[in-house]
Amino acid sequence: MPLTITDQIEIADWELSESFMRASGPGGQNVNKVSSAVELRFEAERSPHLPAHVKTRLRKLAGRRWTKEGAIILQCDETRSQTRNRELIRERLVALIKQATERPKYRVKTKPTRGSVERRIKAKKVRSDVKKLRGRVE
Incomplete structure (x- = not known):
């Protein structure tokens, strides 16, 4: 049965190829007997x-999970059930x-408005004056 991602x-x-192995984690005594962990290999390239x-x-998103052969390898051992x-x-x-x-959104570079630049500079001057007045009183 094919795996549907989108309409196209x-x-x-x-x-896809799956392999099963023994999982660490929950399972009690059963963890040493049953291969419940799943490794999925998808030949993306x-x-x-x-x-x-x-x-x-996909190559960028997969990161280390992308192999040199162009496959994506994912692993799951969260539950005790192999089917889950x-x-x-x-x-x-x-x-x-x-x-x-x-598709990632394209960022449009913008310049700050003239008013915002003037307000920023005015605020810096006010702050500078406050700091100048903190000195010793003579």
């Missing part, structure tokens, strides 16, 4: 479903890719 982006099953601009933003960990890790991947699809 769907991730096929062959792009080879994915035909992701546009190039999304891949570049699988759901959580897939939700995280969807959230990460959705964040990469949003």
Whole structure:
């Protein structure tokens, strides 16, 4: 079953691979017997479903989780249930890719108004005068 990100982006099953390992944390005696932690590997660089601009933003957002081969590796061992960990890790991947699809806002540089510059300088002069009057009285 493909993983739906947006209307245009769907991730096929062959792009995702999961491996399971023993998790640290909650689980009692069961923690040493059951492999409940999930490691999800998404081949982002080879994915035909992701546009190039999304891949570049995704690479920045993923940070250390991005491998040299162009894959994203996510891990989850929050719960005792393997199925719940699988759901959580897939939700995280969807959230990460959705964040990469949003274009960052372009910042328009602005100059301070003439009035604001004059008010700032006037306030500095007033403060300077207050400090000058703090000296010893002679």
